[in-house]
Amino acid sequence: MNSLIRHSARCLRSVVFVAKPANVAVPGRLLCEAADTQKDLGEMVKKDKVVVFMKGTPAQPMCGFSNAVVQILRMHGVDNYAAYNVLEDQELRQGVKLFSNWPTIPQVYFNGEFVGGCDILLQMHQNGDLVDELKKLGIHSALLDSEKESK
Amino acid sequence: MFPRLLRFATPTSTRLTLTRPLMPRPPHMDPEGRRPVEQSIRTKLSESLCPDHLEVHNESHMHAVPPGSESHFRVLVVSGRFEGLSLLQRHRLVNEALREELSGRVHALAIQAKTPQQWEGNPTLAKSPPCMGGSKGDHTVEEKLKAGGGVGEGH
Numbered sequence: 001m002n003s004l005i006r007h008s009a010r011c012l013r014s015v016v017f018v019a020k021p022a023n024v025a026v027p028g029r030l031l032c033e034a035a036d037t038q039k040d041l042g043e044m045v046k047k048d049k050v051v052v053f054m055k056g057t058p059a060q061p062m063c064g065f066s067n068a069v070v071q072i073l074r075m076h077g078v079d080n081y082a083a084y085n086v087l088e089d090q091e092l093r094q095g096v097k098l099f100s101n102w103p104t105i106p107q108v109y110f111n112g113e114f115v116g117g118c119d120i121l122l123q124m125h126q127n128g129d130l131v132d133e134l135k136k137l138g139i140h141s142a143l144l145d146s147e148k149e150s151k
Numbered sequence: 152m153f154p155r156l157l158r159f160a161t162p163t164s165t166r167l168t169l170t171r172p173l174m175p176r177p178p179h180m181d182p183e184g185r186r187p188v189e190q191s192i193r194t195k196l197s198e199s200l201c202p203d204h205l206e207v208h209n210e211s212h213m214h215a216v217p218p219g220s221e222s223h224f225r226v227l228v229v230s231g232r233f234e235g236l237s238l239l240q241r242h243r244l245v246n247e248a249l250r251e252e253l254s255g256r257v258h259a260l261a262i263q264a265k266t267p268q269q270w271e272g273n274p275t276l277a278k279s280p281p282c283m284g285g286s287k288g289d290h291t292v293e294e295k296l297k298a299g300g301g302v303g304e305g306h
Contacts, residue, residue, distance in 0.1 A: 056283070064280035065259070103246055103253035104260060119262050120238045122277075 037095035046112040049137045050081035053096045054106040065118040066106040072125045077142025188221035199248040204229035214282040225261040229270040
C-alpha cells in the first residue's frame with residue numbers, strides 16, 4: 001500500500017514538473033491572472049490624473065510612507081485622486097511592483113507616468129517641482145494661494 | 152539515549168559559541184549581530200556607485216517587526232554618478248544595485264541620492280515618518296523575514 005502511495009506521488013510530481021519549464025514556478029492559471037493585472041494596471045494609471053498605490057486609504061493610511069504621500073498631496077490641495085489600497089489585494093501589490101519596476105509601496109503616477117515613491121514626492125515638494133508638475137496636469141497647487149496670502 | 156537527546160534539544164549559550172544549535176534562531180535574527188543585510192547593502196552600493204559618502208541605517212526598530220530584524224532601511228548615497236540624472240533615475244540605480252535585497256528580506260528602503268555638490272549645500276539626513284503599523288500582521292513581511300537566511304545564502 002505504501003509503495004502504491006509513493007508511486008502515485010512520484011507520478012503526480014513528474015506530471016507537474018514535466019508540464020512547466022524549470023525556471024518558472026507559476027502555474028498557467030496564475031500567469032494569466034498576472035497578465036490581466038498588468039493590463040488592468042496599464043488602464044488604472046491612465047484613468048485618473050493622479051494615481052497612488054498605497055497601504056491603507058487616504059482616510060486611514062497604514063504606513064508612514066504612504067501617509068506622507070497623502071499629506072503632501074493634501075497640502076497642495078490635491079483631494080481628487082485615485083488611491084488603491086494594496087493591502088486589500090496581494091495580486092495588485094505584487095503586480096504594481098512588476099508594472100512599475102519599483103520594489104516598494106507607495107507609488108505615485110501623474111498622467112499615466114510613474115513619478116516615484118514617497119522620497120521623490122517629498123523632494124519634489126521641497127524643491128518646488130511638485131507645484132510645476134501639478135500645473136502641467138492642470139491642477140493649481142493650494143500652496144500657491146497660501147503664498148499669495150502671506151505676501 | 153533520552154538524556155543525550157534532551158541535552159541537544161536545549162542549546163545553552165556556551166553551546167551556541169561552540170557548535171551550530173540544533174534548533175536555529177529565526178533567520179532574521181543573527182545571533183552574533185553581524186547584520187548581513189546591512190553589510191550587503193553597504194558593499195553593493197559602494198561597488199556600484201563609488202560614493203563619496205554613504206550611510207546605511209537599519210530602521211527596522213521603528214516598525215512593527217521583531218527586534219533584530221533587517222527589513223527596513225534608509226540609505227544616503229552621495230555620488231558623482233548621479234550628476235545629470237533625475238531623482239527617478241538615481242533611485243532606480245540604487246534599486247537596481249539592491250535588487251536581490253529588495254526581492255528578499257528588505258521590505259522598505261528610503262533613499263536619498265545626492266551629488267557631491269548637493270550634499271555640500273545641504274548635508275542633512277532626512278528622517279523617516281513614524282510607522283503606522285502596516286507591517287504588523289502583514290504576512291508578506293513575516294514571510295520575507297522567515298525566508299531570508301541572509302543575502303547570498305540562497306532562498
